[in-house]
Amino acid sequence: MKHSLSTALGAIALMVGLFPASVSAQVRIGAGIPTAPPATPVSDLNNYADPKEYEIGGLTVTGTRYLDPNSLVSLTGLKIGDKVRIPGEALGSSIRKLMESGLLDDVELFATNVTDSKIFLSFQVKDRPRLMKVNFAGVRKGEQESLKDKVKLNLGRVITPTVTKNTQLAVRKFFVDKGYLNTKVKTTVIPDSARNNATMRVTVDKGEKVKIRHIALNGRKEVEESKVRLKMKGTKEMRFGRLFTPSKFVPKKYEEDKQKLIEYYNKLGYRDAAVESDSIINNGGNTIDLVLNLNEGQRYYVRNVSFEGNYLYTADRLREVLGVNKGDIYNTEDLEKKLNGTPGQDLSSLYMDDGYLYFSATPVEKAIEGDSIDLEIRVFEGKQATINRVILNGNTKTSDHVVMRQIRTLPGQKFSKTQLIRTQRELATLGYFDPEKIGINPQPQNDGTVDIEYTVEEKPSDQIELSGGWGGFIGFVGTLGLTFNNFSARNITNMNAWRPLPAGDGQRLSIRFQANGRQFQTYSLSFVEPWLGGRKPNALSVSISSTVFRQFNQVDLFSRGTRNATAIGDYKNVAVTVGLGRQLKRPDDFFSLSHSLTYQRYDLNNIALFGNGYNNGLSNNFTFNTTLSRNSIDNPQFPRSGSSFSLSGSFTPPYSVFRPKDYKPPVEDRFKWVEYHKWMFDATWYQTVVGKLVLSARAHMGFLGRYNSRTEIGPFERFVLGGSGLAGQGVFALAQDIVGLRGYPDRQVYTADNNRIAGTGVTSQGGVVYNKFVSELRYPVSLNPSATIFVLGFLEGGNNWGSYKQFNPFDLKRSAGVGARIFMPAFGLIGIDYGWGFDPIPGVQKANTGQFHFTIGQQFR
Numbered sequence: 001m002k003h004s005l006s007t008a009l010g011a012i013a014l015m016v017g018l019f020p021a022s023v024s025a026q027v028r029i030g031a032g033i034p035t036a037p038p039a040t041p042v043s044d045l046n047n048y049a050d051p052k053e054y055e056i057g058g059l060t061v062t063g064t065r066y067l068d069p070n071s072l073v074s075l076t077g078l079k080i081g082d083k084v085r086i087p088g089e090a091l092g093s094s095i096r097k098l099m100e101s102g103l104l105d106d107v108e109l110f111a112t113n114v115t116d117s118k119i120f121l122s123f124q125v126k127d128r129p130r131l132m133k134v135n136f137a138g139v140r141k142g143e144q145e146s147l148k149d150k151v152k153l154n155l156g157r158v159i160t161p162t163v164t165k166n167t168q169l170a171v172r173k174f175f176v177d178k179g180y181l182n183t184k185v186k187t188t189v190i191p192d193s194a195r196n197n198a199t200m201r202v203t204v205d206k207g208e209k210v211k212i213r214h215i216a217l218n219g220r221k222e223v224e225e226s227k228v229r230l231k232m233k234g235t236k237e238m239r240f241g242r243l244f245t246p247s248k249f250v251p252k253k254y255e256e257d258k259q260k261l262i263e264y265y266n267k268l269g270y271r272d273a274a275v276e277s278d279s280i281i282n283n284g285g286n287t288i289d290l291v292l293n294l295n296e297g298q299r300y301y302v303r304n305v306s307f308e309g310n311y312l313y314t315a316d317r318l319r320e321v322l323g324v325n326k327g328d329i330y331n332t333e334d335l336e337k338k339l340n341g342t343p344g345q346d347l348s349s350l351y352m353d354d355g356y357l358y359f360s361a362t363p364v365e366k367a368i369e370g371d372s373i374d375l376e377i378r379v380f381e382g383k384q385a386t387i388n389r390v391i392l393n394g395n396t397k398t399s400d401h402v403v404m405r406q407i408r409t410l411p412g413q414k415f416s417k418t419q420l421i422r423t424q425r426e427l428a429t430l431g432y433f434d435p436e437k438i439g440i441n442p443q444p445q446n447d448g449t450v451d452i453e454y455t456v457e458e459k460p461s462d463q464i465e466l467s468g469g470w471g472g473f474i475g476f477v478g479t480l481g482l483t484f485n486n487f488s489a490r491n492i493t494n495m496n497a498w499r500p501l502p503a504g505d506g507q508r509l510s511i512r513f514q515a516n517g518r519q520f521q522t523y524s525l526s527f528v529e530p531w532l533g534g535r536k537p538n539a540l541s542v543s544i545s546s547t548v549f550r551q552f553n554q555v556d557l558f559s560r561g562t563r564n565a566t567a568i569g570d571y572k573n574v575a576v577t578v579g580l581g582r583q584l585k586r587p588d589d590f591f592s593l594s595h596s597l598t599y600q601r602y603d604l605n606n607i608a609l610f611g612n613g614y615n616n617g618l619s620n621n622f623t624f625n626t627t628l629s630r631n632s633i634d635n636p637q638f639p640r641s642g643s644s645f646s647l648s649g650s651f652t653p654p655y656s657v658f659r660p661k662d663y664k665p666p667v668e669d670r671f672k673w674v675e676y677h678k679w680m681f682d683a684t685w686y687q688t689v690v691g692k693l694v695l696s697a698r699a700h701m702g703f704l705g706r707y708n709s710r711t712e713i714g715p716f717e718r719f720v721l722g723g724s725g726l727a728g729q730g731v732f733a734l735a736q737d738i739v740g741l742r743g744y745p746d747r748q749v750y751t752a753d754n755n756r757i758a759g760t761g762v763t764s765q766g767g768v769v770y771n772k773f774v775s776e777l778r779y780p781v782s783l784n785p786s787a788t789i790f791v792l793g794f795l796e797g798g799n800n801w802g803s804y805k806q807f808n809p810f811d812l813k814r815s816a817g818v819g820a821r822i823f824m825p826a827f828g829l830i831g832i833d834y835g836w837g838f839d840p841i842p843g844v845q846k847a848n849t850g851q852f853h854f855t856i857g858q859q860f861r
Helices: 008-012 069-076 089-100 141-151 161-176 225-231 251-267 315-322 332-340 347-352 400-404 417-430 554-564 731-735 752-757
Strands: 052-062 083-086 104-114 118-127 130-137 184-192 197-205 211-218 274-282 287-295 301-308 360-369 372-380 386-393 439-444 449-455 463-470 476-487 507-516 520-529 538-552 567-583 591-605 617-631 642-651 677-690 693-705 718-721 736-739 769-784 787-801 813-824 828-837 849-856
Touching: 052 069, 052 104, 069 089, 069 118, 083 089, 089 104, 089 118, 130 141, 141 161, 161 184, 161 197, 211 225, 225 251, 251 274, 251 287, 251 332, 301 315, 315 347, 315 372, 332 347, 332 360, 347 417, 386 400, 400 417, 417 439, 417 449, 693 718, 693 736, 718 769, 718 787, 787 828
Parallel strands: 052 118, 130 197, 211 287, 301 372, 386 449, 718 736
Antiparallel strands: 052 083, 104 118, 184 197, 274 287, 360 372, 439 449, 463 476, 476 507, 507 520, 520 538, 538 567, 567 591, 591 617, 617 642, 642 677, 677 693, 693 769, 769 787, 787 813, 813 828, 828 849
């Protein structure tokens, strides 16, 4: 007699033991599909008038292809030597247990041998088919791939009713979350009896998306309706032109929006606000109406704030830090932030920065009278905790000492919450680790100390810049740049450390070569040691570069190419810089001060470099630079908070002070000793606006001056605006400060004194003063360290002036536009922008004209 799952419970009662006892017997386990011995269905032994008891003398499982027979025997709950009664419950229960396992499609119980006291039992089973393939019908190919990831049907698993039901639910939920509320799902199992496999066919009828026709907010009185609807970001009414916030109904988002709505009311002081009831009204088509019945309650205010359990600090001191005063709107979210929010500013930091790791503060509403609430903050101070060990995990490439020197929580110090967060920021700004995966885990010990575990994940930090081609008559055109941001100079002689170069000590080595045939070549090499001596963050930097530019007769150049053409003029530049910087402790340790000495030699040979008559001669430029800067941004790739600013001054020796007043050098010696002083100011501020949207505001200014009225301001180090800010291969760019201004052509925002020659081919000298202001809204698309991507919209304006008499900080060339940035460790920052210039550049660009800009390896300044 066969027993399927649907008939097992009724038939089991009939399958009870009737057999005699006796025997020593053994368990015979069927493997594969052996030929069943002559057997009698146990049900045929049922005699309700005269039940008999037997001892099980043998147990056999036959018929299974893939399951372990021994395991199936154990599932029955029977074993050799057990006494069973036929008819009785034990045998029926054994069949039920096998079926409930979900592994079998059918079970039959036979008696292969029966004596007066013993019975030999054989379970003949049939395996359920196993899933070998899943087919989706009624959905697009792209949706099929998403469904496979969502449903996660593992091939080879047994197809049970639970599997098919869960599949239907998961597929339906997938489409309901996309707004298809009326989705119907049907599953069909198509068996392959020869192999005991099966294909599951999932047929989906999505129907149409269900949209929200109207949302009724009953009970709303005190808060503006537009603000209430704005908080329901994922639940919107149908409206013409709605693109970015579609009006489809998604139950999950609807529930989230109801919660956000109440949280918004709570922030406004309506602590009793609630959605008392809501209903969904089906309009009979593909639209619904939502009705929310709100109870706003009354608005509450803080009356008194008291503290209980505080011994270290007075109540007045705690109130001062907490910043909640009598008459303030009662905002539980804001209160929690002030208790345990911003490191260094919240109440918990007051204690935790002094070692009180176990501190906690619990606000209790002590009294509520009318619209006023008395708060009692119950403080548990605990004991001070001292840092015992600092544990570092995950730095597989970077040496321990490079990481440890950035850590602000050292053994023997008191525990500090602010220093924990500061350490996280310092590790992120190194650039060697994924900033999103820096973990901090304080581990309190029984002896009053705490171990702190930092977990990091290495990411690629080296960069390569590679481009090349053949420029026809020009010859080879290309750039090769290599930057090793985590270089190790001490391991240069260790051949085992070359992968491809020794790394791990946090030094920076950059090599760059750029060429445009014989016409232009430049070579540069730089090295930075951020911790000179290894004890303090004193940074040593050394750089050297060499540039050659040759000018050709254009006819000769086109006819013979740069290899054979004869240069009619050339320009050479050699530059060497040595710098030393250190981190300051006052006003705070975000400040740093750096100094550098630079020597540049300009050699002009019959070449119109600046358009001012200076075509031949040697120029020597000795410069001392000092820069005071402060940087507190939280993430170098995509900052969300913090700021940075720098103020720098560059000074050459005042040669003219030591010359006679009537000194008039020949033309070729006018700039033999370059003389100027130059001031630069740059400031950037980041602030999260809402969610992931970040505001970036920047200001940049530059001033170039002379020491006395007897000397002119030379052509060197002037400011030239326009475009992406890339210097390009124009040789004049090597002696000028190129400043980007999107929406206008590269280096084409001429000073007022050069407008008359703009567009004529005569090169602008550049300005002696400039300013620029930028405002950007940024939104991250991906924060993956292998490719950080964000989009932006910008407004900016800037200009440069040829003299201080012309300087007008409000006379700006304005622009607006959109752009995107991709940061890849191997290539640095890659950017593309489209800027719309609102103001004309005479002879160059009309007003209201757009420009595309592309950058690699740099930020816009």
